[in-house]
Amino acid sequence: MERIERRIVSQISEVRLNETQAVFSRWMRHVKVRFAHLFIHKGFMLLAIGFLLGRALILSKLLPFALPFFVSVYAMRRDKAGLAFIALVAGSLTISFETALFVFAAMFSFLLLNQFVKKFFDDLLKVAPFVVFCLSLSTKLAIVYFFSGTPTMYESVMTLIEAGLGFVLTLIFLQSIPLLTVQKHKQSLRAEEMVSLVILLASMLTGTIGWEISQLSVEHILSRYLVLVFAFVAGTTVGSTVGVVTGLILSLANVDNLYQMSLLAFAGLLGGLLKEGKKIGAAFGLLIATLLIGLYGNGKTDAIPTMIESCLAAALFLLTPRSWTETVAKYIPGTVEYTNEQQQYVRKIRDVTAQRVSQFSRVFQALANSFSNDRFSSNYKCDEKEIDYFLSDITEKTCQTCFKKEQCWSHQFDTTYEYMKQMMVEVDAGKLLQNHQLLREWNRYCVKGKKVISIMEKDVANYQANKKLRKQIHESRKLVAEQLMGVSQVMEDFAKEIQRERENHYLQEEQIFRALQDFGIEIGHVDIYSLEKGNIDIEMSIPYCEGRGECEKLIAPMLSDILGETIVVKREECAVYPNGYCCVAFGSMKAFVVETGVAFAAKGGGFVSGDSYSMIELGTGKYAIAISDGMGNGERAHNESNETLRLLQKILQTGIDETVAIKSINSILSLRTTDEIFSTLDLAMIDLQNAFTKFLKIGSSPSFIKRGNNVMKIESGNLPIGIIKEIEFEMVNEQLKAGDLLIMMSDGVFEGPSHVENHEVWMKRKIKELQTNNPQEVADLIMEEVIRASSGKIEDDMTVVVAQIKHNTPKWATIPAYMYAKKAQ
Structure with missing residues (x-):
């Protein structure tokens, strides 16, 4: 019982702790939002910046920061210019009245001059530096x-x-x-920025x-803290740059701070080098730089205060929330946080694109369903509505x-309707005059029987035309539905391909990179796009090998051992990168290859054959x-057969099923012209x-398949393309084996020998x-x-394709790569 009570108390405590953490997280988010609202949207950050810049001096005399800051704020955020004005005057008052007078006069003069400038210049940003130069020069000379x-x-x-x-x-x-004053998302900082x-x-x-705290300089503490943050976030290059720029200013x-430039630059270098040790490593780099450089400042007596200042900067850096440094890192190219942010953005764009493609796929599917759900019956006999x-x-x-x-x-409706309906069916079938019994009964029943029959025989042509039109509409709707469904399937497959996660291959990329490096092959980068069995897709950059074939002879065999599948070079582009590296694409080797041979001849030994072929x-x-035989001979037949194969190639390359592709081509060729032009397709x-x-x-x-001494025939009874709009194709499947010969031919070859009675037996x-x-x-x-069998005559266009x-x-x-052979699979 006590155990149960303790468990209940523990669960209650855990629930309360989770609730407390959730409340604290919400409170922190609320504070963060309020902080951003006050300092960024309300512009209170400009107060702090303006106050410090208002009292910032160069060489203890020059005051170049105040007016440029005010003009920049006025040009970028005019609604916050008042805050900047107050802050700059307040900061300059802490130095002297003369300094405050100069700042006030310069800013007030700008406000007056701006009314004159904007009459001649629409964009203040373009002329702001020149205005500042003239105002600063004239105002300072006037005050002096x-x-x-x-x-x-x-x-x-x-x-x-x-x-x-x-x-x-x-x-x-x-x-x-x-x-600093505008919140922007998904933005990276350029080097100039x-x-x-x-x-x-x-x-x-x-x-x-x-400013001093217990004889410790505030600017030294804050400058070292600034260098530590950038060195930890962005590495040695940015850290050293920040140290040099900060120390120089x-x-x-x-002038007494001249040695600080060396200290800050060295601290940025060491902090960036030791950033792998987290914050402690970066802080340790600052302390080492202080020990090595600080002793050469103003003598050994200043070594202890300098170390204390660095310790305070390091402590302030260690207390900096991780979320702050991660936020800064997201804006600096080259950092892990920036890369992750960009990947998230790219992933979002990819998902949105895939979603849109999938939506289009569903639209095409809905259209296909709407066309396939034809309100017209597939049975084209007389329906009740048309009869009525x-x-x-x-x-x-x-x-x-x-x-x-x-x-x-009114009184005999059913009898009258049945008589007329039966006569209509007989007239439609052309058998009414042979049905003497029906004619006698109708003439006895109706006083205008002959007139009704005469008009019915005249109007039945319109009825038959309407019925034929309905049939054509139904066939067209069915064909459109099949084509739309094919497009929908291709787009759905494309959407799934877009959403495939490439990030999952980072580990395999690193393993392949290390395996090739350990083998002694220099690699620029490795990008894996697919590790699917039989469909591997890898891209690399390697130094130019001067035609020695390293990709085919070394890298592909090593990848074959690592991935457990035969890998070959699919594409190689030499020296395409600025550093002279080559781009090489590797992929799975297919289990089979096809070797082909072609022989063809035009009718009568002409130059243009009505047959076309394509591999x-x-x-x-x-x-x-594929082999296509256009009806007849000559250029017209050649154009027709060539058009058939061209359309087939374009449609098949989109990924649409071959049956849908053939039906689409049949529809296009049958609707394109009214001429009796047809094409066969093998x-x-x-x-x-x-x-x-x-x-x-x-x-x-x-077609024929030769396997050893056996010859098999492949045939089907489909009509040529373009004869009828509604056509169903019979597909024949066959499992080929290595060594098989596939022989495809046009009718000019199969039926060429005119004296042969059984062409199939002769050809076999x-x-x-x-x-x-x-x-x-x-x-x-x-x-x-x-x-030879035709006595040397070519009676028809002939084409033979052998594969x-x-x-x-x-x-x-x-080539074995023992350490990584199993890891990358």
């Missing part, structure tokens, strides 16, 4: 003249330097102020010169003026062989992974007698035999 009389040469030169600094700082502040931001932060630090403000319309039209022409109308259609290697791991789709072959023979001659005998398995030799020998199925044997044996 008011207090001291005519300016000396020294004062004039210093005033000119201050105005020049103001010109440069205006350009810098225009880039850096939006980074990063340096501008550092200059702004370092300029703010000069405003802290003279602090030394310009106070037809009989209503007949009745209007005959019964409307008949004196027995009321009796026939297409599809990206789906299939190999298509198509073989060979799967290169297992040699399974699909045959689609549309009005074509038989000729194929069996062949003494070679070379595809080109086989094609030439068959063509020669047919022409031999072979095992795909790699040229190079695998």
Whole structure:
């Protein structure tokens, strides 16, 4: 019992703890949102920046920061210019009244001059640096003249330097102020923006010169903290840059801080090098730099205060929340956080794109369903509605003026309707005149029987035309539905391909990279797009090998051992990268290859044949062989057959099923012209992974498969393409084996010898007698035999395509990579 009570108390405590954590998390998020609202949206951050820049001096005399800052704020965020004005005046008052007067006069003069400037310039941003230069120069000279009389040469030169600094700082502040005062998402900092931001932060630090806590300099603590943050977040390059820039600006403000530039630069370097040790490693780098450089400052007596300042900066850095450093890192290219942020953005775009493609797929599927759910019946006999319309039209022409109308259609409706319906069916079938019994009964029943029959025989043509039109509409709707469904399936597959996670291959990329590096092969990068069995897709960059074939002879065999599958070079582009590296794509080797041979001849030995052929290697791991025979001979037949194969190739390459592709081509060719132009199509789709072959023979001659001494015939009874719009194709499947010869031919070859009674037996005998398995030799020998058997005459266009199925044997044996062979699988 006590155990149960303790468990209940423990669970209650855990629930309360989770609730407390949830409340604390919500409170922290609320505080973060309020903080961002006050400091960024309300502009209170400008108060802090303006106050520090208002008291920031160069060489203890020059004040180049105040006016550029105010002009930049006025140009970028005019609604917050009042806060900047107050902050700058307040900061300058902490130095002297003369300084405050200069700041106030310069800003007030700008407000007056701006009313004049905007009449000539629409964009203040373009002329702001020149306005600052002129105002700074004129205002400072005026104040010097008011207090001291005519300016000396020294004062004039210093005033000119201050105005020049103001010109440069205006350009810098225009880039850096939006980074601190405007919340932007998915934005990376360019190198110029990063340096501008550092200059702004370092300029703010000069405003802290003279502030001390127990004889410890505040600007030293904050400057080292700033360098630590950037070194930890972005590494040695950025850390050293921040150290140099910060140290330079602090030394310009106070010559005694000149040695700080070396200390901060060295601290940024060591902090970036030791960032792998987390925050403690970066802080340790600062302490080492302080020990090595700090001793050469103002003597050994200052070593202890300098170390204490570095310790305080390190402590402040260690207390910095991790979320802050991660937020900063997201904006700096090259950091892990920035890469993850970009990957999330790319993943989001990818998912949105896949979703849109999937939505389009569903739209096409819905359209296909709407067309397939045809309201017209597939049985094209007379339906009740059409019969009613037809009989209503007949009745209007005959019964409307008949004196027995009321009796026939009110009192004897069923009998009248059945008689007229039966006669309509007989008229539609053309058998009414032979049905004497029905005619006698109808003439006895109706006083206008002959007139009704006469009008019915005349109007039945319109009825039959309407019925034919309905049938064509139904066929067209069915064809469109099939095509839309095919497009929908292709788009759905594409959406799934887009959503495939490539991030899961990072471990395998690293393992392959290390395996090749350990073997002594220099690799730029490895990108894995697919590790699916039989469909591996890997891309690498390697140094130019000067034609020695390292990719084919070394890298591909090693990948074959690592991945447990034969890998070959699919594509190689030499020296495409700026550093001279080559781009090489590796992929799975297909289990089979197809070697082909072709022989053809035009009728009468002409130059243009009505036959066309094509060998297409599809990206789906299939190999298509096709022969098309246009009706007739000559250029017109050639154009028709060539158009058929061109359409077939384009549609098959999209990934649409071959049956849908054939029906689409049939629809296009049948609707394109009213001429009696038809084409045959003999198509073989060979799967290169297992040699399974699909045959689609549309009005074509038989094909033959030679396996050893056996010859098999492949045929089907499909009509040629373009004869009828509604067509169903019979598909023949056959499992081919290595060494098989597939022989496809047009009717000019199969039916070439006119004296032969049984063309099939004759062709099988000729194929069996062949003494070679070379595809080109086989094609030439068959063509020669047919022409010999025709007494040297070519009575029709002739085309023979021969394909031999072979095992795909790699040229190079695998090279073992023992340590990583199993890890990357």
